[in-house]
Amino acid sequence: MDRLTLTRIVKERQLPLLLSATRRLVTPMYRAAFLAAAARSGVLGRLAVRPCDLQTLAHSLDVDQHAEELRTWLDIGVRLGDLAWFDDTYRLRSRTAKALARPGREPVAAALEEVLRFHLPVLMEAPQMLREGRRLSLSDQDGQVIARSTRVVEPFVEEAVRRTLDRDRPLRLLEVxxxxxxxxxxxxQLNPRLTxxxxxxxDEVAAEAAENMAVWGLAGRVxxxxxxxxxxxxxxQFDLVTLHNNIYYFPPGDRVDVLRKARSLLAPGGRLLLTTACRGGNLGLEVLNLWFTHADFGGPLPTVEDLVRQLDDAGFAQVTTRRLIPGDQFHAVVGVNAPAGRP
Ligand SMILES: C[S@@+](CC[C@H](N)C(=O)[O-])C[C@H]1O[C@@H](n2cnc3c(N)ncnc32)[C@H](O)[C@@H]1O
Structure with missing residues (x-):
């Protein structure tokens, strides 16, 4: 390249901008995508046990005939610094790859996948969707990925369940x-007499849940x-109805009816426990809100005040709220189906 062309390219500042955007914006995205796929495919878990050669990994993924193509993908992981290639074997290198490979970290990997597969498209396409009148539908999600990723808030929802659940008498639970x-x-587990x-x-989410119940030895009670x-x-007939992380799957205008329906299934004195992300939380929750704002079902995340008003309107008594994640907008709301004659 002659000096003049080089000077012109540098002066236009396009190339430096591209290089800096690649380093600061694109590479982290590539890493997130590689790590999410490596976690979901089981590659991270396998490499956490011991370093593996290409054929072993290809066999474990059932792609023995495509080992060379698999190498191209694994080598990107090496290039990104998440894997290392040493002694003819692949191994884990970055702290993030090692952390994601640990047992119990699947929800974090699924959350990464949720961000890449569902949050990025709506961020990219929102203005065009508005122009074209295009909405997202339930089939634009993968219910099984969402079921796994939602588990990142599990400790907080569990705390709400522990606080609310009666343990000293037989209990009928409806989980929606x-x-x-x-x-x-x-x-x-908390109440051995619960059914x-x-x-x-x-369908596929319910089927996976049913399989889990069988594995957990609960098929006879649930x-x-x-x-x-x-x-x-x-x-x-229910003493407790629970709705965890799904009130925004219903349009705002339908929420009072939905809650009224939940109340109609409760025995007198029965309770509703609802946990949900609310407006104004961390950035991920705001993008979740964006997604549901662009959906042809459901709608924006609620505020806590919305929820209290909606439970009141649905006829619940003694409505209480509790922030489950300190400093963030994730809340539990409880309401009672008051026995007739009692407020
Ligand atoms: C974000 S996921 C949460 C799953 C689980 N409750 C949790 O917290 O891990 C929301 C779930 O609510 C389900 N859902 C949405 N609308 C529903 C309805 N009308 N009746 C029953 N389930 C519904 C969806 O299919 C989805 O699996």
């Missing part, structure tokens, strides 16, 4: 939108099935 079913499992109906709108709260016809 059960996801993986982990909160039903906790409730069943439950766990429903989820999405009926798990596909179901929609709005059309559920069962006796008003």
């Amino acid at each position: 939108g059960c996801g993986a079913g982990t909160y039903v499992r906790l409730a069943a 439950a109906l766990a429903i989820d709108l999405q 009926e798990t099935r596909q179901g929609d709260l709005r059309t559920l016809t069962v006796e008003p």
